[in-house]
Amino acid sequence: MKETVTTGSLESSDCLIRLEPSEQLEIDLETDVHEAFYEHIHTLISDTLEEMGVQSVYVRCKDQGALDFTIRARLIAAIERYRELHDG
């Protein structure tokens, strides 16, 4: 069974998000603006997960300089698809 969900792309100013089952909440973030914005993006992801009521999942985000609204949209879409896949 396919358990992972992927949204987004590796285009410039986009991000690729992958969700996989996990016992805990894990965020694996790689970004080309690491030095200036790693914490900002990490906080954005964890806040969005909390807002969506996600308690355990592995999030892989490969960011290519996406802005907040892009990352949020990609992540929310991934969470919804993940829920369809696992709960639906």
Place this chain on the structure above:
Amino acid sequence: MRTDDLEALLDVLELRDGMRVSFHHHLRNGDAVMNEVLAALRRRGLKDLHLYASALFPVHTEAAACIEEGTIRHVTTNYVNGPVAEEIARGKLRGEFTMQTHGGRARAVLQGENAIDVAFLATPAVDAEGNGSGIYGAAACGSLGYAVEDHACAKRSVLITDSLEDFPVPGQLSASHTDHVLRLPSIGDPGGIVSGTLEVTRDPLGLKIARMATEVIRHSGLLRNGVSFQSGAGGISLAITEQFNDMLAATGTQASFFSGGIAAPHVKALERNLVEKLYDVQCFDEEAIGSLQRNTGHIPISAGDYADPTNASRVIKDLDIVILGASEVDTGFNVNVTTDSYGNLIGGSGGHSDTAEDSKLAIIVAPLFRGRTPLIQERLFTKTTSGEHIDCLVSERGIAVHPANDKLAGRLKAAGLPVVDIETLMQSAHAYTGRPKPITRGDAIGIVEGRRGDVQDTLYRKAG
């Protein structure tokens, strides 16, 4: 001597460790000469050479290998990207790394401050006397502006060509300064000589910025008969040049000259009789090369005649308007075009600092952020050009005018253009990107030299 044999030529040049060897960049990313010469110098076991190249591109892999092995100890250039940039940014260069401006390099060569031992000059066409031109030959590249001072001042000047012509070649490199002529099967790949970047932007943000910059020019008070203008080969710059041409035509204005690097839109202006002269230090595309062959108003000039600050008749001392880019700008209007915000070497001044200082109106055009990285920073990673020489920054969310030029601010406001404080522009970008954490710098790796040889800034490695 005149030979087809590189090794025979190198034998007579009496090369020694530590010599300064120069190259120009008119063949850009199609250049085969530097790799071939440097590989031969490396095979000969020479050490500690000073690579004095007007610019370095991705094609220049051999220079990176020479740095790695110690064949090259020092590098001085005006613009660098590709493997040499990566090598230097990794701290691999044993000696000094200096970034000059186009005008500053010409000045340093002419004044003997940077004495060149051997100039290896790729020359698309050479005649029997040893005159050289960039207009003819299989690897025609147009103006050879950045080769002229090296050719005239080097202790030994070698013209390297793949086209020895039977007819006399009237060109920028006069036989009186030529010591040797070397013929190789090919000096470069024409596909890489004319860069592929020359497209007018189709990006809506870029077009918006271009339109606003054109309005700045319209209301600057400088649009009159005799106006002079310079713009580079970036997508936004080319769009502005086309719009500027149309504005000249619509207002019945004739410009006196366009200067610097010349591309199709500049040629179009000359051929529509919208401008009297093109002062061409470097051709960017086929159109420009063709125009040099047929248009008497299209004049190739040397780097010294273009921008040497000590040359009283340099072309850009009469320059009204220049359009310039930026990778970063700070709130004092200082500009970085040398590195990105994270310390990667991505270019260099070229003529940026020269034209910013000499022009009456220096306009920076750039989007407020690229990816998540904001243009306007509280602190630059590298300062290339002093803010005091910049008049305004045109972005998609408004025009910031340097406080020293309130006359311009007044004119633009009166014309209804969106003049905003540079701090406000920075904040409005941060609303999208977030506020960047200050970037930690690594060790110093070189210096940015101003056009008079002064130290403008220190270059640092990336941290970690």
